[in-house]
Amino acid sequence: MMQRLNFLEPVLSLLGNNLDVLPAVGGAVEDLLQPDIDELEDMLINAESREVTEFLETPAPNSRDIYRPTPPIFRAQKHLYRYFIDGSLRSYYLATGVEGNRSFPIELAQIGAAVMERDDQGRVRPLARRQRILLLLPKGQLGVSDTLWRQIKQLDIPDGSFEVIDTTERNVNTPQEPTPESLRTRAGGIARNRMHRLEIEMIGDTDGLRNKDAWLILDGAVKLDQFIKTPHMIGVAKNFRKDPEFRFGRGAGKRLDITKILAGLPYASRTVAFSAHGGQVAFWYVRLREQKEVDYPLMGVVKVELPRPDRTPVDAELADLISQTLVAERNVTPYGRDNRWHCHLYPIFQAEQAIKNGFYSRDVLMGMIRWPKLQFAPSDIP
Template sequence: MPNSILDIIAKDTNGKCYQSYKYCADEELKLPTLDYDDKGDSFTFIKNSCGETDTGLITTKSVKHVSEKIIDNKPLFQFFLDGSRRTYKIDDIEIHRNVYPIIAGQIGVACCQRKSPDNFKCIKVNNKLVLSLPRAANPNAAEAKLFFNNLKDKVNKHSSLEKRNLYFDKILSYDSRKLDDNTKYENLGIATIQDEMIETEKIIVASLSDENLINSSQYLIKDGSLQYKPMKSSNFKELIKYKNHYKSVVGVSKMFNPGLCVDNNGKSNADKIAELKLFHRTPVYKYCNGLVGNVYFGIWYVRIREKRHSSSPFAGVLKLEKILITDEEIENGLDSNEVDLITANIINERNPVCYGKDNRWANHLYPVYLTENFIKSKYLSDINFLNIF
């Protein structure tokens, strides 16, 4: 039996491993954050088209009175979804005289439910270990899925995994063609792990919807954007099913690209968002995302923290997204009363804060922060994970 997992990989891929230094790629590579929230080439702004029914709303509006009116009501948001991943550079492998990185990752996706202020618990969680290899690692390109599945099964029989009761859920593959100067194989490997995390998020949202846990009176906050790539599974190809799963889901982005904020004429709106007054929201803007089959989104911004208490003009501002489901919504936009209700509930989630615990505190909602921490608590330590190899 080969001495290590890397020996198994080298043998089955006809490659050669170099026993390179192993490290956590998220820290050591110093890569920019892989931000899927604001991809300018993934969505199209619909000019001269209002994203909500109140077509007379041109400037910002205060939602403070709505938030105060509902403060004693049952919160609209009862479910909170977050996904996280941690990636590692495990080794370098030579295949056909080219040298590629072997990337591994820990993925965690969880949904927590808040039944009452003192009853907050995880109801769905999916933790998985994955590897990402170059596509060139497969000697028989025509049977890639079969090859990587068989390789995964061999790897999972190694004693270093069995004695820890661990296993790899998947071996992913990244593009191994010659790259331009601005792209690194490490980035491509990490991106496959990010995509796998997103696919896991979609599956959990679908299950919550199918079980009617999320509905018109019990919404879900999904940390980050809703502007996904198309689902890989054939069970999710129907556009109507995709929309129905996200009918009661609001995407809340802590980080967004101000350069992509535009008004209804398509002109930059970054200055107005930076100058948003406390508890004010923008009008809803309509976008179309071709990545998921011409799905339309309503996108707006709200300030939940005073600017003077924040470290930057956009700290304390959240980007909110909701999918336009019906033909009426696509034509006329979201109901402005629903937008106000969603925004008011977001404002009422602003306390407590995680100040001193997370430098993103001004843009963080505490239930999302708790969900994120729960996921990360399930990770193996970096040392334990790297010692598997």
């Protein structure tokens, strides 16, 4: 394991010999994820979908009747979900780099994704797993010079296991113009973006295995930088934006917010399917748990997304089947091990654990992070 991390030495040496480096206390400081990061991400990815005005289900729903009962169909009756994909990451602040009159954070991230396969007996095993290490720092006017950047990029490993990433990059997770103050936050967003790209890459490991009787569940949205058009797949979000407005009826006069909709959603039921992204995604909400089992009405509910690349409405019977088999997934939970237990699907939880178990420990990473020298001490700063 230590030998595999030797690729850090050349890049840290190159940075240390060309920059003034102020290492973090203790070698690195782990960045803690915001508790609502998934909800914030849903707001970024689905920024165009705050106002919902159309259904995407056939037969066309009645705006005065938006709930459908979906009693559970258990695995013994119908084993629909056989593949599960999730990703995970850890990020660390390593140092502040100084070049000329520019100072900027240098961060390290471990990202990973796993596909889990479940057999008819309910046994879950990893089908495939991939991990990457990213070094994140800015280039150009907010970071290192173009000359140094070209030298750094030559140290990328061709198989993608190690890559240097520019934190001024703009993507769906970091859409704003970069500023010196936002660079550290942007590093986390870019690491999450790369993690999601890895999750999408893992979908290919299920090609030829998925069919109408063997579906894949992807943790989160079915859109990142582009739409995922994979058949026999749904995205299931544990946390989702709480600010959409739903307007239906003649002249879109009937207005509901998501809190009202979910507060009225009975246990083992779904909402009708709504349209997002111009009909390219159908989405709806499913209640996995009785409201009396949880602390407030929005707990115990998941958001389901189904790709509709041809922009056609989803058949109500298919949406029912997807939801009924999903409700049955509630019966095993990571209660006591994850505070999202009320809406967590256990095979997704197992995928997350499989990834984290493969990450390098902080002690191993810190053993490999050795800057050549401290160019100047903090007391030398005028």
